[in-house]
Amino acid sequence: MTAPRKRPSTASLMLVPFWLVVLVAYVGTMLWTVQISFTASKLLPVDVYVGFDQYHRLFSSTRWLVSMQNAVIFGVLFITGALVLGFLLAVVLDQKVRFENTLRTVFLYPYAMSFIVTGLIWQWLMNPGLGIQKAVRDWGFESFSFAWAVDRDMALYALVLAGLWQASGLVMALMLAGLRGVDEEIWKASRIDGIPAWRVYLFVVVPMLRPLILTAVVLLSISVVKAFDLVVALTNGGPGISSDMPAKFVMDNLFTRQNIGLATAAATVMLITVAAVLVPWIYSEYFRKVRAGAAT
Amino acid sequence: MKQLIATILAGSALAFAAMPASAQDKPRAEVMHWWTSGGESAAIKTFADAYEKAGGEWVDTATAGGENSRAATINRMVGGQPPTAAQFNTGRQFDDLVSQGLIRPIEALAEEGGWKKAMPTALVEAASRDGEMYALPINVHGQNWTFYSKTVLEKSGVAELPSTWEAMIPALQKIKEAGFTPLALGGQPWQERALFNAILLQQGGKDLYMRIYRDKDEEAVRSEGFAKAVETYGALRGLVDAGSPGRSWNDTTSLLLRDTAAIQVMGDWVKGEFTNAGKTPSEDYGCTIGLDDTMLMVGGDVFVFPKTEDEAQKKAQDLLVETMISKDAQAAFNLAKGSMPVRNDVDTSAFDACAKKGLELLKSEDSQAPVFEILVSASLAGAVDDVVTQFWNNPSAQPEDVVEGFVNAFEVEG
Numbered sequence: 133m134t135a136p137r138k139r140p141s142t143a144s145l146m147l148v149p150f151w152l153v154v155l156v157a158y159v160g161t162m163l164w165t166v167q168i169s170f171t172a173s174k175l176l177p178v179d180v181y182v183g184f185d186q187y188h189r190l191f192s193s194t195r196w197l198v199s200m201q202n203a204v205i206f207g208v209l210f211i212t213g214a215l216v217l218g219f220l221l222a223v224v225l226d227q228k229v230r231f232e233n234t235l236r237t238v239f240l241y242p243y244a245m246s247f248i249v250t251g252l253i254w255q256w257l258m259n260p261g262l263g264i265q266k267a268v269r270d271w272g273f274e275s276f277s278f279a280w281a282v283d284r285d286m287a288l289y290a291l292v293l294a295g296l297w298q299a300s301g302l303v304m305a306l307m308l309a310g311l312r313g314v315d316e317e318i319w320k321a322s323r324i325d326g327i328p329a330w331r332v333y334l335f336v337v338v339p340m341l342r343p344l345i346l347t348a349v350v351l352l353s354i355s356v357v358k359a360f361d362l363v364v365a366l367t368n369g370g371p372g373i374s375s376d377m378p379a380k381f382v383m384d385n386l387f388t389r390q391n392i393g394l395a396t397a398a399a400t401v402m403l404i405t406v407a408a409v410l411v412p413w414i415y416s417e418y419f420r421k422v423r424a425g426a427a428t
Numbered sequence: 429m430k431q432l433i434a435t436i437l438a439g440s441a442l443a444f445a446a447m448p449a450s451a452q453d454k455p456r457a458e459v460m461h462w463w464t465s466g467g468e469s470a471a472i473k474t475f476a477d478a479y480e481k482a483g484g485e486w487v488d489t490a491t492a493g494g495e496n497s498r499a500a501t502i503n504r505m506v507g508g509q510p511p512t513a514a515q516f517n518t519g520r521q522f523d524d525l526v527s528q529g530l531i532r533p534i535e536a537l538a539e540e541g542g543w544k545k546a547m548p549t550a551l552v553e554a555a556s557r558d559g560e561m562y563a564l565p566i567n568v569h570g571q572n573w574t575f576y577s578k579t580v581l582e583k584s585g586v587a588e589l590p591s592t593w594e595a596m597i598p599a600l601q602k603i604k605e606a607g608f609t610p611l612a613l614g615g616q617p618w619q620e621r622a623l624f625n626a627i628l629l630q631q632g633g634k635d636l637y638m639r640i641y642r643d644k645d646e647e648a649v650r651s652e653g654f655a656k657a658v659e660t661y662g663a664l665r666g667l668v669d670a671g672s673p674g675r676s677w678n679d680t681t682s683l684l685l686r687d688t689a690a691i692q693v694m695g696d697w698v699k700g701e702f703t704n705a706g707k708t709p710s711e712d713y714g715c716t717i718g719l720d721d722t723m724l725m726v727g728g729d730v731f732v733f734p735k736t737e738d739e740a741q742k743k744a745q746d747l748l749v750e751t752m753i754s755k756d757a758q759a760a761f762n763l764a765k766g767s768m769p770v771r772n773d774v775d776t777s778a779f780d781a782c783a784k785k786g787l788e789l790l791k792s793e794d795s796q797a798p799v800f801e802i803l804v805s806a807s808l809a810g811a812v813d814d815v816v817t818q819f820w821n822n823p824s825a826q827p828e829d830v831v832e833g834f835v836n837a838f839e840v841e842g
Contacts, residue, residue: 174524174805174807175502175523175524175525175806176502176506176524176525189840192836192840193814193840194814194818195814255674259671260670260671261669261670261671279670281673281674282615282670282671282672282673282674284821284822367673367674368616370615370616370617370673370674370817370821371615371673371674371817371821372817372818372820372821372822373814373817373818374821384810385807385810387495387498387499388495388806388810389807390521390524390805390806390807391806391807391810394807
């Protein structure tokens with residue numbers, strides 16, 4: 133009788149280091165961050181509590197509001213764009229095209245590059261004196277203009293473009309794996325019923341890919357929230373503050389501006405926002421699955 | 429053969445015996461700094477050589493990028509493993525470290541060395557807290573220089589550089605019509621703000637400049653002088669090239685080197701780029717402080733010496749201070765760095781024509797004003813950057829936006 137009881141306790145014993153790491157490294161630092169955000173810390177953390185002063189300061193800063201707004205615009209465009217592009221690429225490759233392996237590698241290749249390299253590449257491409265604009269103008273199209281990174285109305289979309297270039301390949305790889313998992317019988321059945329292929333994709337295959345889409349959205353959202361290196365390399369938040377992002381705001385205040393209190397307040401707001409958006413959605417996704425599983 | 433082995437053994441034994449002894453005798457100084465570019469590392473090497481010559485052992489810990497280097501320094505100091513000395517910018521970057529008691533005051537060494545009175549007062553004040561020196565200023569960087577391409581001016585029919593901003597703007601328009609870039613500016617917030625402060629100091633005068641940044645006087649911000657400086661600054665928005673946003677200062681200088689742009693308003697580190705390209709100041713290119721060589725905006729670098737209980741480390745710090753501030757080291761270092769010596773009793777005959785202009789202004793208190801990092805906290809500096817960069821990059825922004833932005837920044841960041 134003792135054996136079955138002992139087995140789980142050994143297992144939990146093995147998990148103790150893991151739980152320690154999670155508690156100390158993740159939850160612990162998170163709580164510490166929240167704690168600092170209620171203090172008057174500047175260069176070093178101090179224990180002078182000022183209540184919600186830092187949050188008040190944060191939300192009276194134009195730059196923070198602009199960067200939050202930018203994060204939303206960037207996030208929506210980047211996530212939907214990458215999902216749509218990635219899915220279309222996967223569908224194209226799924227038609228058993230020739231050189232599929234080569235194309236797959238080509239599309240996935242940008243993902244092998246870090247955001248910082250992506251940012252630099254696109255910075256050059258969109259530089260009016262060096263990049264695409266100059267090349268096309270040299271070919272004789274004098275009025276051609278493509279200088280998004282230095283245009284305050286377009287800089288944010290320059291970030292989206294570079295982000296899409298980098299991340300679409302990843303979504304494609306995920307979706308392609310999913311498409312390959314779709315049962316051949318479904319295609320046969322749809323062909324017998326005479327349903328056009330696009331309708332099968334949209335109404336049969338996409339719902340089947342739901343878990344993969346969820347994974348892709350989570351992965352993409354993470355890169356939206358931590359969008360820092362791409363911004364720094366491509367526009368550095370500029371021109372002005374037109375392409376600023378919350379993560380850059382936090383980093384600037386943490387180091388250059390010696391505003392640990394304000395930076396941690398911003399980080400806390402980011403955490404709460406992400407939790408408020410993602411948790412209910414993921415919860416409902418899994419909850420639905422559990423219920424569906426129970427029903428069958 | 430046996431003899432040979434015996435000799436080698438004896439030799440290495442001797443070497444081993446000698447090594448710890450020499451390491452103990454020599455004061456060993458680990459110096460953290462961010463001087464990694466060609467000219468910069470040549471400059472710090474002059475200090476290292478001087479220190480070794482004085483009988484010390486120099487351990488170089490260079491980190492690229494001021495922010496990274498300072499972050500590393502602070503982490504090590506808080507973690508109880510401080511370096512012997514660490515670089516900061518003249519200003520308030522090390523305020524918190526002083527108030528936490530992590531930095532050793534060097535007032536006694538200053539008294540002993542007698543070099544304090546040879547330094548610009550603004551820099552001594554910036555290095556002192558409650559009347560005691562906590563940092564050693566080692567150079568003076570003028571930050572309101574205007575460098576200009578003589579070729580571009582000539583080709584555009586501008587006989588000589590105007591000495592006021594009122595006259596400058598029509599001249600820049602003329603240069604633009606001649607097909608050149610009138611103003612070479614790297615569109616990064618700190619460069620945009622450097623230009624703004626240079627204009628504010630030039631047009632508004634030192635008095636207004638100090639009332640705004642030292643006293644955070646709302647009335648001064650709402651004054652006519654400030655509005656005029658903002659207007660001048662706003663008028664320059666259309667006079668930069670399309671590639672300006674995000675460009676670094678040295679890439680911007682190369683526009684002057686290639687004679688495609690007329691003027692650049694920047695600190696005197698720009699001279700390093702000209703020197704590297706083999707150009708001679710005031711022959712191949714022009715330089716002026718402000719626009720009329722009357723008022724120098726002074727800043728620079730300092731070293732701080734973390735508090736330590738280790739006597740050997742204290743001795744190393746003493747020797748470092750003594751070496752870095754010595755007349756010879758000052759001349760050698762600043763020649764390589766492109767800056768000016770921090771003490772006025774150094775032989776400056778070897779310095780170039782531009783540096784001599786600056787040295788002239790350094791002689792009198794009335795012809796110098798501190799850079800704004802000395803006057804305001806890092807967070808207020810950041811807030812000012814935000815205001816200025818928003819105005820610069822938005823052609824429809826009004827001067828009133830800057831005024832309100834400044835008032836708001838002073839209220840929130842103080």
